[in-house]
Amino acid sequence: MRNISKMTTLESRFPLLAVEDDFVISKEADITACFKVSLPEVFTVSSAEYESIHATWHKAVVTLPDYCIVHKQDWFIKENYLPELDKEQQSFLSRSYERHFNERPFLNHYCYLFLTQSSKDRMRKQSNFSSLCKGALIPKEKMSGETAYRFKEAVAQFERIINDSGLISMKRMSEAELVGTEKRQGLFSQYLSLSVDTTGVLDDLYLGAEEMRIGNKRLCLHTLSDTDDLPGKVGAESRYEKLSTDRSDCLLSFAAPAGLLLSCDHIYNQYLFIDNSEENLRKFERTAKNMHSLGRYSRSNQINREWIERYLNEAHSYGLPSIRAHFNVMAWTDAAAELKQIKNDTGSALALMECKPRHNTSDAATLFWAGIPGNAGDFPSEESFYTFIEPALCFFTEETNYQNSPSPFGIKMSDRLTGKPIHLDISDMPMKKGIITNRNKFVLGPSGSGKSFFTNHMVRQYYEQGTHVLLVDTGNSYQGLCELIKNKTNGKDGVYVTYTEDNPISFNPFYTDDGIFDIEKRESIKTLILTLWKRDDEPPTRSEEVALSNAVNLYIESLKKDSGHRPCFDAFYEFVKNDYSKILEEKKVREKDFDLSNFLNVLEPYYKGGEYDYLLNSDKQLDLLSKRFIVFEIDAISGHRILFPVVTIIIMEVFINKMRRLKGIRKMILIEEAWKAIAKEGMAEYIKYLFKTVRKFFGEAIIVTQEVDDIINSPIVKESIINNSDCKILLDQRKYMNKFDDIQAMLGLTDKEKSQILSINQNNDPSRLYKEVWIGLGGNHSAVYATEVSTEEYLAFTTEESEKHELMQRASQLDGNIEEAIRRIAAEKKGLE
Template sequence: MRNILKRATLESKLPILGVENNCILSKEADITLCFEVILPEIFTVAAAEYEVIHSAWLKAIKNLPEQTIVHKQDWFTREAFGTSTSSSEQSFLSRAFQGHFNERPFLHHRCYLYLTKTSKQRMAQQSNFTSLCKGVLIPKEMRDKAAVQRFMEAAEQFSDILNDSELIQLRRLDRTDILGDEDSQGLLPQYLSLSSDPAQPLQDIALSAEEVRIGNKRLCLHTLSDTEDLPASISAAGRYEKMSSDRSDCQLSFAAPLGLLLNCDHIYNQYLFLDNSEENLKKFERSARNMQSLGRYSRANQINKEWIERYLNEAHSFGLQSIRAHYNVIAWSDDPLELSRARNECGSAMAQMECRPRHNTSDAATLYWSAMPGNAGDFPHEDSFYTFIEPALCFFNGETNYRDSLSPFGIKMADRLSGRPLHLDLSDLPMKRGVITNRNKFILGPSGSGKSFFTNHMVRQYYEQGAHVLLVDTGNSYQGLCELIKSKTKADDGVYFTYTEENPIAFNPFFTEDGVFDIEKRESIKTLILTLWKRDDEPPTRAEEVALSNAVSGYIAQIKQSESHPSFNGFYEFARTDFREQLTQKHVREKDFDLTGFLNVLEPYYKGGEYDYLLNSPQQLDLLAKRFIVFEIDAIKDHKVLFPIVTIIIMEVFISKMRRLKGVRKLILIEEAWKAIAKEGMAEYIKYLFKTVRKFFGEANVVTQEVDDIIQSPIVKESIINNSDCKILLDQRKYMNKFDQIQAMLGLSEKEKSQVLSINLNNDPKRLYKEVWIGLGGSQSAVYATEVSLEEYLCYTTEESEKMEVMALADKLGGNMELAIRQIARERRAATSN
C-alpha cells in the first residue's frame, strides 16, 4: 500500500550539516558561532549602565563583516522550583522553607547569541526559497576561506569587546553544548523539541499555514517586521512605573515587556542583518528619485520620498550603518486555553512598548524554522525592515533572572519578581572577589519594616552552617529562635540571658570549662572588677592597676590548685585574706592601694550584698562553647550598676570567641542596644571590634531604626558605617523626607537610591513577604524578598500574642518548641483551607 501522507524525515529537511570546530555548518555553507550570553540581573541596572551595554553591543557589531547575521535568542521557560538536598541533612526550619517553595513556578531565562556568516545571495532570498520548500538539500562548499578566517577573527574581537564591558559576559558553546550527550540535551535538540528535559524524545513536527505543532505543543508567533509597527521614539531603557515613585526611577530595558515580564513559555528572537551599507543607501537614492517622479500620481509617493530622504540624511549626517532587523516572539503551550492566554499576553506586551502587534499565521512555520540555531541564513528577506544599528539594539532584551551565589555558604532569600528561592553569599564570595573588604553589616529599617524578621532569618541560617552567633537584643526578638535551638540541642546550646525580678541575670566571670585563663580572659576580669571599683571619671593609679592585676593572678592560681568552685565570692574572700597577707609582706602602703576601701566598694556583689546574684551564678556555664547566645538587656539598659557589668561580660564573651576559636565563623549582632553601649564608655570597643573582627573570620552587625541616630552619632558614622561594607536597608518610606541625609551618610548612588525607594512598591498580593535592599561595597546591590514558611514565621514572629501562643503550647508539651510550631502551623493551614 502506497504512503500518500505528506510527510518527510527530519534528516532530509534539517538544514544543519554538522558541528565542526564548535561551529554549526549548514548545508547552504553558512557558518555559525554560538555563545551563551550572561546578562545583568533584573532591577539592578541604572539608565547609565544600559547606555554602556548599548554602546558595547554597538562597538562589537560594527566590528563584524558584511553578510553577517546577528541572531540573539532569549529563552523563557516556566519551571517549578525543586531541591536536590536530602531532607535528612536539613534542620526542621530548612525543611519547612523547602516545603513552602516546593513546586513554586517561575520563569527561567537563558540567552544565546548566534553569529552567522552567509552569502549575499542568501541574505536576499525570499520565503519561497527557504529549505522547507526544497525537496532535497545538497550541501554546498564555502570556497572563500579568507572570508571565513576574517569572520572568525571578527567574532573573537566581538566577544572580547562585550566581555570587556563587564556588564555582559559571553561564553563560547562547544559541540556538547550544541548537540548534547547522554546526560544533557543540547541546544539544537532543545529547540526542535522546545524542552530542556534530557528524557524528552524528539516528537513529530507539523508545519502548515494553519498552525505549527511540535508534539502536543502548539505555537503562536508575533512579529515586529515593519517600520509601521514600531513606536515613534525608542531608547535603550525606560522607566518601569510599577516600581518607580516621584523621587526615584526603576529602569528596565526597552524590550523588557517581551522578556521576564511576559509570564509564559516563549522565545524572543532578535535579528540584525549586516548587508553592504553603501549598496543599501544607493538603492534608497534610486528609490527616492523614483518616488519623486511618481509623486504627481499619488500623495503616498511624496510621503515615502520624504521618509526615504530623512533616512538618507540621518545616515550621511551621522555616519550610520544601514542594516535590516526583525524581532519575533514564539510562544507555545499544549493547552488551548493557555495558548489563547499566551497569545493575548504577547500582543499586550508589544502594545506596552507602543508597538503594533502583528500575529503571524501563514509564515509562522518559516520563521520558526529560520530561528533554529545555525539556520538564520534561511530567514526570509521580506520579513525584515531597514534601520540603523543604534535603534535596532534598543529592542534587545537586556536583563535576566536573579542568580544564585556560587558559594556553599550563604542565606536563602527570594526573587522579588517570581518568588523563586535564591542562595546569597553576603560574606565569603564577595570578600574573595574583592567586592568587600570586611563582612560587617549595617542594617537600617523603621519599626514594622521586617527588620527583626530578616535578622532572625539570617542568624538562623548562619547558626545552621556552623557559625557562633552572639546577639544583643532589646525586645525579645530572638526568644522564639533561641528556645527552638535550646529544645533541639537539649540545652547544650541556645542560651538566653534576660533580667526579671524572679530570675535576675547572673554570670560567673571566673569559670572556664577548659581551665584556660589566657591574657584576654585575665584582662576582661580586670576590666570588670575595675568597672565595679572605679567611676568613669576616676582613673586608677599605676600602683592600683598593679595591685589589681596581682590579685586576679593570685586568685586564678588558687583556682588551678584547689577543687573549690570559682566565683566572685571566692575572689572577694581571697582578697580579704590571702591577698591582704601578700600586701603586708610586700609592705604595700595604704595610700598606694587601699584594700579596705576596695573591699568596701565590692561588698554589694559579695554574698549577702544587694547584687550578690550577679557574678556568682551557680551554673557551670562556659559561653565559649555555646554557639547561640542571646543577651536581652531591655530591662537593664538604663541601670547604672547592672548595665556596664553586663556590657563587659558580653564583650568578653565575643572577644574570647574571636581570639580562641580558630577557623570558626563568628557573628555578633547588636540591635538597638548599641546606643546604650556607646553611652557607657564602650565607643572605643566598638571601633576596635568593627576594625578587627574581620581578621578573626568574624563579622559585626548593627541594627537600628532611628534615622537621627545615624545622622547625629559620630560613633555610627566613623566606626560602624565606614567599616560595614554590607549595608542592608528595609522599607524607607517613613523616612522619605530625611532620605537625602541617609543617602549622603551611607554614600548611596542614585541607582542604589532608586532601588531602595522601590522596596514593597509592587509586592505580589498572593504572597506574604517584605522586601529588603542589600548593597555590597558600593558596587553590587539588589532588592530581595524575605519570604518564609509558616513554621519559620511562628518561630521569628515578634507579635506578642502569636509568640505567647507558641510559648504556652511549648510549655504544655514539655518545652518542645518544634512540636508546638508544627501543631499551630497545621491548625492554621487547616483553618485556611476550610
C-alpha cells in the same frame, strides 16, 4: 493506497550539516558560532550601566564583516522549584522552608547568541526560498577560506569586547551542548521540541497556514518587521512605573516587556543583518530619485522620498552603517484554551514597548525554521526592516532573572518577581572576589518593616551551617528560635539569658572550662572590675591601673597553685582583702596611689551578703565557649546603672573569648537596639574594637537599628559601624522618604542603590506573604530580595505577643516540645487557609 498527505521527514529538511571545531556548518555553507550569554540580574542595572551595555554591543557588532547575521535568542521557560529535601541532617525549619516552596512556578531565562557568516545571495532570499520549500540543499555560492578566516577572527574579537565589559559575558558552546549526548539532549533538540528537559523526545511538527504545532504545543508568533510597527522613540532603558516613585526611577531595558515581564513560555528572537552598507545606501539613492520623479502622481511618493532622504542624511552625516533588523516573540502553550490569552499577553507586552503588535500566521513556520540555531541564513528578507545598529540594539533584552551563588555557604532569599528561592552568599564569596573587605553588617529598618523576621531567618541559617551565634536583644525577638534549638539539642545548645526577679542574671567572670587565662580573659576581668569601681566621669590613675592589674594577675597565679580552689568574685575579693593588702604593705604603696579601703568598700555590694552578690558568683559553671546559639535578652536591665554595664562587659567577653579561641570556626555577634544603651554607658570602645578586629578571626559583627536619627546623631555609628560594615541591609524606608537624602549621604549610597531601596514593597504580590529587603555589598553589588518563610518558620520567628503566648502555652502542654507545638499550630493554620 497512495499516501497523499503533505508529510516529510525532519532529516530530509534539516538545514544543518555538521558541527566542526564548535562551529555549526549549514547545508547552504553558512558558518555559525554559538554562545551562552550571561546578563546582569533584573532591577540591578543603572541608567549608566544600560548605556554601557548598549555601547558594548555596538562596539562588538561593528567588528563583524559584511553578510554576517547577529541572532540573539532569549528563552523564557516556565519551571517549578524542586525542593532540596534529600540533604542529610536537615533541620525541621529548613525542611518546612523547602516544602513551602515545593513546585513554586517561576520563569527561567536562557540567553544564546549566534553569529552567522552567510552570503550576499542568501541574505536576500525571501520566504518562498526557505530550506523548508526546497527539495535539495546545495549551496550556490561557495565560501572562500579567506572569508571563513576573517569571520573567525571577527568572532574572537566580538567575544573579547563583550567579556571585557564587566557587565555581560559570553561563553562558547561546545559540540556536546549543541548536538547533545546519550544522556542529555542538545540545543538543537531543545529548540525543535521547545523544551529544556534533559531527556526530551522530538515531537511531530505541524506547519499550517493558520496554526503551527510542535507535539501538543500550539504556537503564536508576533513580529516587529516593519518600521510602521515601531515606536517613534527608543532608548537603552525604560522606566518601570510599578517600582518607581516620584523621587526615584526603577529601570529596565527597553525590551524588558518582551522578556521577563511576559510570564508565559516564549522565545524572544532578535536579528541584526549586516549587509554591505554602501550598496544599501546606493539602492536608497536610486529609490529616492524614483520617488521624486513620481512625486507629482502621489503624495505618498513625496512623503516616502522625504523619509528616505532623512535616512540617507543620517547615514552620511554620522557615518552610520545601514543594516536590517527583525524581532519576534514566539509563545506557546499545551492548552488550546490558553492560546488566546497568550496571544493577548504577548500583544500587550509589545504594546508596552509602544510597538504595534502584528500576529503573524503566514510566515510563522518560516520564521520558526530560521530560528533554529545556526540557520539564520534562512531568514526571509521581506520580514526585516532597514535601520541603524544603535536603535536596533535598543530592542535587545539586557537583564536576566536572579541567579544562585556558586558558594557552598549562604542564605536562602526569594526572587522578588516570582518568589523562587535564591541561594545568596553575602559573606564568603564577596570577600574572595574583593567586593567587600569585611563581613560586618549594618541593618536599618523601621518598626514593622520585617527586621526581626529577616534577622531570625538569617541567623537560623548561619547556625545550621556551623556558625557560633551570639545575640544581644531587647525585645524577645529570638526566644522562639532559641527555645526550638534548645529543645532539639536536649539542652546542649540554645542558651537564653534574661533577667527576672526570681531568676536574676548571674555570671562567673573568673571561670574557664580549661583553666586557661589568656591576655584577652585577663583584660576583660580588669575592665569589668574597673567598671564596677570607677564611674564614667572618674578615670583611674596610672598607679591604680597598675595596682588592679597586679591584683588580678596575682590572684590568677594563686589559682594555678591551688587547683582545688573554685575561682569566683568572692574569692578574688577575699584575696585582695587579705593576701594582696599584705603585698601592698610590703611594697609601701601609698594610700593616695591606691586606696585599698575605698576599693573594697565600692566592690562590697558584689561580695557575699551584698545587694548584688548573685551577679558575679554563679555556681552554674556554664561553658559559653562551646555553646553555638546564645541569646542575651537585656530589655529588663537596659536602664539599670549597675547591672547593665556589668552584663554588657560579660557579653563582650564571651564573644571575644570565642573570637580568639575558636580557630577556623565562623562566629557572629548580632546586637539589636541594645547598642544605643551600650554606647551611652561608655562601652563604645568595645563596639569599635569589634567592628575593626572581628574580620581577622573569621567573624562578623551585626548592628540592627530602626531609628534614622540614631545614624545621623551617633558618632559611634558614623565612625565605627558604618565605615566598617561593607554589607548594608535596609528594609522598607518609605516612612523616611522625605529625609532619605540624609540617609543616602550618611551610608554613601549611589543613586542606583537609592532607587532600589525606595522600590521596596512597592509592587508586592498579594497572593504571597513576604517583606522585601535590600542588600548592598561594598557599593558594587546590590539587589532587593523577598523574605518569605513557611508557616512553621513564621511561628518560630514571630514577635507578636499573642502568637508567642499561644505557642509557649501549647508547648507547655506538650512537655516543652516546642517543635511539636509549631507543627500542630501550623497544621491548624494551613487547614484554615
